[in-house]
Amino acid sequence: PGYLLLDRQAPLPNLMSDIPKDDATDLDAFYAQHPSFIWGPALVAGGVWALTKTLGLSAAPYGFQNAALYAVYGAGLSFAAHGWYCVFADTPKQLQSYDDKKEVVKPGETPMQYFEKEQPRRSAVRQVATFMTSVVYTVYPFAAPTTSWVSFARWTCALAVYWDLHFFIVHKFAHENRAAYKWLHKLHHQYKQPDVFNAYFVTYQSHFATEQSVVLIMALCGLPRDVFTWTLWFGTLDSFIKHGGHSVSGMKLPLLPLTWGQLSTILSPWSLVFGGATTAEHDWHHEKFTTNYSLSFQYLDRLFGTYHPGRVAGEAMQTPAPAEPPKTAQYTTLIESTPEDWVIQGQAFDSYKASGHIVANMLRLVENMKGELGEIGARVDMYEHSLQTATRARRAGADDETIVCALLHDVGEVLSGTNHGEIAAAMLRPYISPQNYWLLANHEVFQAYYFLDKCGGDKDLRDKVREYKDAGIVKGHPWYEATEKFCLEYDQPSFDPTYDSDSLASFVPLVTAVLDRKPFWWEPADKPESELDCKARLAFGYSLDARGPRSPAQNVRG
Numbered sequence: 001p002g003y004l005l006l007d008r009q010a011p012l013p014n015l016m017s018d019i020p021k022d023d024a025t026d027l028d029a030f031y032a033q034h035p036s037f038i039w040g041p042a043l044v045a046g047g048v049w050a051l052t053k054t055l056g057l058s059a060a061p062y063g064f065q066n067a068a069l070y071a072v073y074g075a076g077l078s079f080a081a082h083g084w085y086c087v088f089a090d091t092p093k094q095l096q097s098y099d100d101k102k103e104v105v106k107p108g109e110t111p112m113q114y115f116e117k118e119q120p121r122r123s124a125v126r127q128v129a130t131f132m133t134s135v136v137y138t139v140y141p142f143a144a145p146t147t148s149w150v151s152f153a154r155w156t157c158a159l160a161v162y163w164d165l166h167f168f169i170v171h172k173f174a175h176e177n178r179a180a181y182k183w184l185h186k187l188h189h190q191y192k193q194p195d196v197f198n199a200y201f202v203t204y205q206s207h208f209a210t211e212q213s214v215v216l217i218m219a220l221c222g223l224p225r226d227v228f229t230w231t232l233w234f235g236t237l238d239s240f241i242k243h244g245g246h247s248v249s250g251m252k253l254p255l256l257p258l259t260w261g262q263l264s265t266i267l268s269p270w271s272l273v274f275g276g277a278t279t280a281e282h283d284w285h286h287e288k289f290t291t292n293y294s295l296s297f298q299y300l301d302r303l304f305g306t307y308h309p310g311r312v313a314g315e316a317m318q319t320p321a322p323a324e325p326p327k328t329a330q331y332t333t334l335i336e337s338t339p340e341d342w343v344i345q346g347q348a349f350d351s352y353k354a355s356g357h358i359v360a361n362m363l364r365l366v367e368n369m370k371g372e373l374g375e376i377g378a379r380v381d382m383y384e385h386s387l388q389t390a391t392r393a394r395r396a397g398a399d400d401e402t403i404v405c406a407l408l409h410d411v412g413e414v415l416s417g418t419n420h421g422e423i424a425a426a427m428l429r430p431y432i433s434p435q436n437y438w439l440l441a442n443h444e445v446f447q448a449y450y451f452l453d454k455c456g457g458d459k460d461l462r463d464k465v466r467e468y469k470d471a472g473i474v475k476g477h478p479w480y481e482a483t484e485k486f487c488l489e490y491d492q493p494s495f496d497p498t499y500d501s502d503s504l505a506s507f508v509p510l511v512t513a514v515l516d517r518k519p520f521w522w523e524p525a526d527k528p529e530s531e532l533d534c535k536a537r538l539a540f541g542y543s544l545d546a547r548g549p550r551s552p553a554q555n556v557r558g
Contacts, residue, residue, distance in 0.1 A: 024122065024125060025121040025122050025125055026125060027125060027128065027129060030125050030126065030129055031129070034129070034204075036203070036204045036205070037129045037130075037132070037133060037204050040133070040204040040205070040208070041133040041135060041136045041204070044136045044208060044212060045135070045136045045138065045139050048136070048139045048140060048141075048216060049139045052139070052141050057141045057220075059141035059142055059143050059219070059222075060141065060142065060144075060225075061138060061139050061140065061141055061142075062137045062138060062139070062140050062141075062142055062225060062228075063138060064135065064138045066137070066138075066225075066229070067134055067135045067136070067137040067138040068135060068138075070131075070134050070137070070229075070232060070233065071131045071132050071133075071134040071135060072131075073233065073236070074131035074134065074200075074236050075127070075128045075131045075132075077236060077237060077240065078124065078127055078128070078131075078196060078197060078199075078200075078240065079124070081196045081237070081240040081241075081244070082120075082124075082195065082196040082197060085114045085115075085195070085196060085244055085245075085246065086114060086115040087115070089113065089114045089115070089244070089245075089246050090246070091110075091111075091113060091314065091317050092313065092314040092317070093246040093247050093248055093251070093313050093314065094111075094113065094114070094245060094246050094313065094314065094316070094317050095245050095246065095247060095279065095280055095283045095284075095310065095311045095313055095316065096193055096245065096283065096287055096311060096316045097111040097112060097193075097316050097317060098111070098112040098113065098114070098116065098117050098193050098245075099111055099112045111316070111317045114195065114244075114245065114246070117193075117195065120195060120197040120198075123191075123195075123197040123198055123201045124197045126200075126201050126202075127197050127199065127200040127201055130200040130201075130202060130204075130207055131200065133204060133207060133212075136212060137212075137215065140215060140216060140219045141219055141220070142219050142223055142224065142225035142228055143222045143223060143224045143225065144224065144225070145224050145225055145226035146224045146226055146227065151224075152224075152226065152227060152230075155223065155224055155227040156227050156230065156231060157270045158218075159218055159223060159227060159228070159231055160231070160268065160270060160296055160297075161270070161274070161297075162214070162217075162218060163214050163218075163231075163295060163296070164274075164294055164295045164296045164297050164300070165300065166210075166213075166214050166217075167210050167214070167293075167294065167295035167296075168293050168294045168295065168300045168301075170184075170209050170210055171185070171210065171293040171294075171295075172293040172304075172306070174206075175289070175290070175293065178500070178502070179500075182500065183203075183205065184203065184205060184206045184209060185206055187201065187202065187203055187206075188201055188202050188206065189286065189289060191286060192286055192287050193245060193286070193287070194243040194244075194245055194282075194283065194286045195243065195244065195245060196240045196243060196244055198243050198286075199239045199240050199242070199243040200239070210295075215228065215232075234267065238264070238296075241260075241279060242277070242278075242279050242282045243279075243282065243283075243286075244279060245279070245283055246279065246313070247278070247279050247280050247313035248260050248279070249261030249264070249278065249279070264276065268296070271296070271297060274296075274297035274298065274299045275297055275298030275299050275302070276296070276297065276298070277292070277294055277295065277296055277297055277298055278310065279310075280309065280310030280311055280312075280313065281298070281301075281307075281308065281309065281310045282310075283310055283311065284308050284309075284310035284311060287311075288308075289505065290306075291306045291307060291308040292306065292307065292308055292310070293306055326348070327344055328344065328348075329341035329342070329344050329345050353515075356512070358515055359508070359511055359512050359515055362408060362427075362511055362515065363504065363508070363511065365408070365411040366383060366386050366387075366407060366408065366411060366504060367383060367504065368414075369381060369382035369383040369386065369410070369411070369413075369414055370383035370384075371383075378495050379495060379496075379497045380494075380495050380496070380497050382410055382413055382414065384497075384501065385410065385494050385495060386406075386407055386408070386409070386410055386411075387407070387501040387502065387503075387504060388493075388494035388495075388496065388499050388501045389406040389407070389409065389410075389490045389491050389494040390403050390404075390406040390407035390490075390502070390507055391499075391500075391501045391502045392406070392489065392490045392493065392494060393406040393486075393489075393490045394502065396489060396490070398490075400510045400513060400514065401432055401433065401436060401514055402436060402486070403507070403510055404428075404432075404507070404510050404511050404514045405424075405428065405432060405436050405439065405440055405486075406486070406490050406491070407507050407510075407511070408424050408427070408428065408511075409421065409424050409440055409443060409491065410424070411423065411424050411427075412424055418444070419444070420444060421440050421441050421442060421443045421444045421445075422440075422441045424440045425437050425438075425440035425441035426441075428440065428514075429535070430517075430519035430520050430535070430536070431514050431515055431517045431519065431521070432514065433522055434522065435478075435479045435482060438479050438483070439479060439482055439483045439486055442462075442483060443483055443486060443487055443491065445461050445462050446462050446483050446484055446486075446487045447487045447491055447492060448461050448462070449461075449462060449487070450487070450488075450492045451492075519536065520532070520533060520535070520536035523536055
């Protein structure tokens with residue numbers, strides 16, 4: 001699963017840094033930038049009003065006073081809840097550290113707490129604007145209030161179950177469909193370490209799809225107005241708590257012999273049947289971008305295999321104890337080294353790789369090409385070019401290994417332009433097939449076909465240069481067509497600033513799977529050691545795993 005591949009010790013690059021942060025810090029500027037928060041609710045309200053007139057519904061509209069009161073309540077409660085977390089949130093209840101993932105908290109240091117986070121001005125403004133769209137409920141037709149507690153409980157349960165189902169379907173679809181994710185949900189996931197003001201940090205279309213459309217459907221089915229009011233007011237507080245980043249279910253409430261979790265269960269007893277969703281589960285969803293798609297209950301995620309319990313509160317905030325100095329080899333020259341020294345170094349290397357450091361290092365090579373570090377004068381930098389190339393390969397149905405090659409193919413271009421392919425090829429050689437190694441090492445010669453004549457050169461270098469002809473880089477070579485396809489379909493068109501590239505984070509599982517292979521996995525398991533590639537035999541010096549028998553199970557292409 002993707003979340004297991006991401007949950008390693010090595011700090012990964014900032015995989016969220018490609019999401020623009022352009023929201024205004026005051027409402028006037030926000031509405032100027034995002035007029036959809038004005039015309040969107042107006043369009044919805046007009047459509048609902050016309051629908052009720054067309055259908056001749058007798059149900060009374062909710063009314064402006066009630067709708068506006070909720071909007072003010074939601075906005076005000078945002079600041080109240082945020083203030084409470086700033087003052088009273090305890091470190092033992094915190095689910096993840098707010099420190100920069102690139103920085104390791106040293107022994108004796110205190111991890112960042114909620115009140116130390118950057119002030120969320122722009123998310124607060126967007127959240128207030130989101131609550132202001134609640135005025136659409138003015139024209140929503142609701143049935144008369146319930147007249148018995150049994151009826152109230154039945155309708156409240158029905159609304160909770162349907163809303164959870166509706167939310168699960170829309171939410172899961174938005175994560176699994178690229179276009180829907182970008183249009184509906186990408187903005188909300190700008191924050192991996194959510195806080196109160198991230199609860200309604202959404203686009204208007206997302207808010208309509210996951211709340212206002214639900215309410216409209218249930219209103220047309222006869223939802224009583226008191227059930228709607230109760231669910232909305234209580235659900236707003238619950239949403240803030242789900243995004244608060246602290247597990248407060250065990251916190252005792254003032255003046256009551258109850259904890260918050262017990263009170264929530266009393267007010268929503270059907271959670272005993274369907275399983276109540278927790279803050280830890282939703283916080284994990286924000287951190288890992290996967291699993292836990294439900295709103296209120298657990299049963300759908302468990303049923304579809306997308307459930308994860310999340311972190312244990314406080315674990316991420318525990319500062320590491322001073323570590324003992326690592327055991328190191330004792331030699332000062334290689335000549336005097338002993339077999340015991342190389343056991344120590346082999347164990348260290350295997351641990352380094354298993355902790356995800358090599359994957360993180362590879363991804364940093366891509367991220368380091370962002371902006372000035374990768375600027376070559378084109379309309380996109382080499383970071384975006386790399387993402388585009390890998391995205392095109394994935395969408396064309398290329399295998400995982402080729403997609404990884406596409407992501408990393410140009411990491412050497414900022415070091416040596418004319419032979420940059422050999423740099424990427426050399427790094428990946430132990431983990432990729434001979435064909436893709438050859439493809440990477442020679443792709444710049446094939447790429448020249450599309451531009452070198454515009455520079456006064458000969459674009460047919462792939463067929464004419466003597467050293468390449470001698471090496472077999474001509475038509476008829478078994479890997480010629482694969483390299484030509486790579487350049488034509490994936491590499492050369494990937495300088496488009498309007499292209500919707502997949503995120504760097506989405507390629508982490510693929511890079512991890514490729515680099516987790518046994519070095520030179522493609523060598524036959526029964527091949528005598530004396531006939532192995534010298535670099536394959538050299539791997540014995542780096543890894544204890546490499547010194548054992550080569551497993552046929554590794555001889556599988558990703």
